[in-house]
Amino acid sequence: MNLLPLVRRYLSILALLSIASVALTSCKSVTSSDTVDYKSAGAVRGPNLSYPPDLITAQADRRYIVQDGTATMSEYNAAAKKSIQMRSNVMTGIPGMRIARDGERRWLVVEKPAAELYPQVKDFWQENGFLLVVDSPSTGIMETDWAENRAKIQQDWIRSTLNKVLDSIADTGERDKYKTRLEVAKPNETEIYITQKGALEKCVSDTTGNCLYTIWTARPNDPELEAVFLQRLMERLGMTQEQAKAMVAAPLGPKTPKAKFVQEGPNQGYIELSASFDRSWRDVGLALDRSNFTVEDRNRTAGVYFVRYVNPKDLGDTKGFFSNLFSSKDDSSLKAKKYQVIVKSTGENSANVYVQNADGKPENTPAGFQLLTLLTDQLTK
Structure with a gap:
């Protein structure tokens, strides 16, 4: 059995990989x-x-789409003219x-x-x-x-x-x-x-x-x-x-802070927003999306976001919270707790935000206090 071709092929692959590895080490992020x-x-x-x-x-030029059946040259030209007209209309x-x-x-x-x-x-x-x-x-x-x-x-x-x-x-x-x-x-x-x-x-x-x-x-x-x-x-x-x-x-x-955290007790408080209900509802939704909250449902009429929240400490992960998210053994959904985030209008340009438990009762716990703190941080960014 002639092994020379196999040896040459193996050495060629090794050479290419070596060159590639050297080139990659000198790459800069773009x-x-x-x-x-x-x-x-x-x-x-x-x-x-x-x-x-x-x-x-x-971006779609219908002149290049193959049509079923046959067409005469006059039909083709008419179709091309119509296509150009359509494209000029959508350019606006x-x-x-x-x-x-x-x-x-x-x-x-x-x-x-x-x-x-x-x-x-x-x-x-x-x-x-x-x-x-x-x-x-x-x-x-x-x-x-x-x-x-x-x-x-x-x-x-x-x-x-x-x-x-x-x-x-x-x-x-x-x-x-x-x-x-x-x-x-x-x-x-x-x-x-x-x-x-x-x-x-x-x-x-x-x-x-x-x-x-x-x-x-x-x-x-x-x-x-x-x-x-x-x-x-x-x-x-x-x-x-x-x-x-x-x-x-x-x-x-301009960036104008609209949120203020109001503490009423050791684990009690709410967020004051200097904005209308519509604007407050929108801002709270964006704040929830940018944090570890998962919005499961919402009722705009009642001003309620039904959310799940994963506290990194509950995962018991010493190598970082995000490691769990990339792991096949992700148990974050099992550790998530359900809450209600309430947006309540208090005037034409003012609203308050409260955190309640899954049953709709005030969450006057360290966890509820932490959630309000997190939301306040997002709302002031």
Whole structure:
């Protein structure tokens, strides 16, 4: 048996891997607010072959879609002319879609029913490489799994050649997940909120500086990433890239703190908000989305958010709370406790926020006091 070809092949593979490893060690992270290419573990995505019947996108050129049957040259030219006319019409964007803002917060307002928008938003996240771990059309809430932004890994010719081999080797050490909430502000008008949470892998070293192990820790919220996906969602719903980018890039309003924590006893208190009920309801919802709260349901009329909260201390994890979230033995849902977060109007431009237990009784415990503190911190950011 001639082993020479096998030996040559083995040495070639070793040489390529050695060159690639050297190149990768010298790579620098490439960061850009609008360059995101997420990858979820186990995500299997195919091309998006269909759009909702009422959706027209400026990016889709119907001249390149193969039609069934035969057509004459005159029919083809007529169809091409009609296609050009359609494209010139949608270049102005679709009516009834805009970016609303309050200080540093942005959200999307679309003049369409939430039931019609929900499946389109769901497809949007899957098309961008995310798996959904929460998918609740009845409540208008969806949440992605943790995913890595692969665009932060520099792509050179070596990586392009050995991408399949090296895909699992190079890692940015960062993960992101996104919550999306659809709120019905008025009949046939929907508000869409996107909030981001980040995790960063850090090394725990001994006294000599040697890395003992790594842990996942919380990374500050990134409003720019939220803005990127708001822009992409507007494009997905039919607006041109230029218009969507201009709307998102418009200057934000001044940052004005609106929340004040009022302590009434050792474990008693509430939050005062200097805003109308509608604005307070919106701000509390965003504060819940950006923390460890999981909104299971809500009743806007009664001013109640039904939530679950996971206290990192309850997990008993000495290597970081986020380690559990990436583990196959995640028991965080078993440790979660249920609460009610109440938003109560006290005037035209004032409201109070209370925390109650699952039975709707005041949560005058250290846990309830801690939840109010966390919410106050989020509401003042």
